[in-house]
Amino acid sequence: MAQTSTPFDGAKAYKAWEVDGKYFGDGREVALLEHIYGHPLLHELRGNPQKVLAAIDVFAQTVTGLINIGDTKGTIVTHLIDEHKPATILELGGYIGYSAIMFGDAMRRNGGKQYYSVEKNPLFAAVASSLVDLAGLRDTVRVVVGTGSEGIQRLFDDGILQGKTQLGMLFFDHHKPSYTPDLKLAEHLGFVGAGTVLVADNMILPGNPPYAEWVRATTTDKQKMVGGTPKGEIFGSPNLEYKSRSVLSFEPSGMEDALEITECIGIDHSLITVGG
Numbered sequence: 001m002a003q004t005s006t007p008f009d010g011a012k013a014y015k016a017w018e019v020d021g022k023y024f025g026d027g028r029e030v031a032l033l034e035h036i037y038g039h040p041l042l043h044e045l046r047g048n049p050q051k052v053l054a055a056i057d058v059f060a061q062t063v064t065g066l067i068n069i070g071d072t073k074g075t076i077v078t079h080l081i082d083e084h085k086p087a088t089i090l091e092l093g094g095y096i097g098y099s100a101i102m103f104g105d106a107m108r109r110n111g112g113k114q115y116y117s118v119e120k121n122p123l124f125a126a127v128a129s130s131l132v133d134l135a136g137l138r139d140t141v142r143v144v145v146g147t148g149s150e151g152i153q154r155l156f157d158d159g160i161l162q163g164k165t166q167l168g169m170l171f172f173d174h175h176k177p178s179y180t181p182d183l184k185l186a187e188h189l190g191f192v193g194a195g196t197v198l199v200a201d202n203m204i205l206p207g208n209p210p211y212a213e214w215v216r217a218t219t220t221d222k223q224k225m226v227g228g229t230p231k232g233e234i235f236g237s238p239n240l241e242y243k244s245r246s247v248l249s250f251e252p253s254g255m256e257d258a259l260e261i262t263e264c265i266g267i268d269h270s271l272i273t274v275g276g
């Protein structure tokens with residue numbers, strides 16, 4: 001059943017994303033960087049994640065809308081970080097670094113060590129790195145250029161996230177059809193275990209039925225679901241027990257959306273697992 005979060009504050013609404021048929025990648029990300037580095041109080045932004053986030057919000061409220069998570073949905077995730085205190089967070093879909101700054105700051109405040117932000121677009125990744133640096137989070141947030149699956153595989157192959165180093169949190173905010181295969185790859189490599197919290201954005205806008213089906217299924221149902229997985233395709237770890245809920249919230253423009261918040265509560269050892 002869906003939970004509802006705090007109401008949307010219309011005074012904080014971002015401008016519409018769509019400008020001449022484009023939603024991102026039309027120069028607005030570089031314009032944001034120039035706007036921030038031209039800020040009359042730039043010295044106050046240095047080393048201050050909250051002020052960098054506020055400056056990004058002002059740009060999106062007054063110049064051009066941005067496709068970041070924004071303050072309303074972002075606050076739900078920072079409360080989760082306060083509650084679960086993850087030591088390591090992996091984000092898929094970093095864009096210009098808004099969520100990496102917000103959640104990296106919350107993770108560091110709670111004693112966490114490392115935030116990995118995977119972003120496919122090298123220009124967006126460069127903007128994110130620059131803003132992360134300005135916010136004083138260079139030692140905490142590492143921006144990785146690549147698709148979600150490339151980033152996950154590279155972090156594994158380089159020995160940075162090894163099988164037994166389970167993630168405290170995994171945040172999905174990238175290519176919607178990639179949420180499920182990328183979660184299954186993370187499960188397969190041992191990144192998900194008891195205590196890992198999965199957070200998926202945009203579960204209404206545009207929605208993600210295959211992801212919701214996987215994280216809400218029982219271990220027995222998942223075992224049946226993986227039976228039809230084509231040969232060579234990774235089918236994840238059906239024996240991970242999940243407890244999942246939908247939390248209604250709002251895009252920074254004010255449109256309704258939801259986060260799917262899933263906790264891994266253990267492993268069902270009664271299942272005979274087959275390698276994927």
Ligand SMILES: C[S@@+](CC[C@H](N)C(=O)[O-])C[C@H]1O[C@@H](n2cnc3c(N)ncnc32)[C@H](O)[C@@H]1O
Pocket residue numbers: 067068069070092093094095096097098099100118119120121124146147148149173174175178
């Ligand atoms: C909604 S934005 C992320 C917003 C960001 N999490 C925030 O709240 O600040 C989605 C991002 O995912 C990136 N992306 C798209 N497909 C991807 C993929 N397969 N792997 C990684 N990133 C991808 C896009 O370039 C875009 O920057």
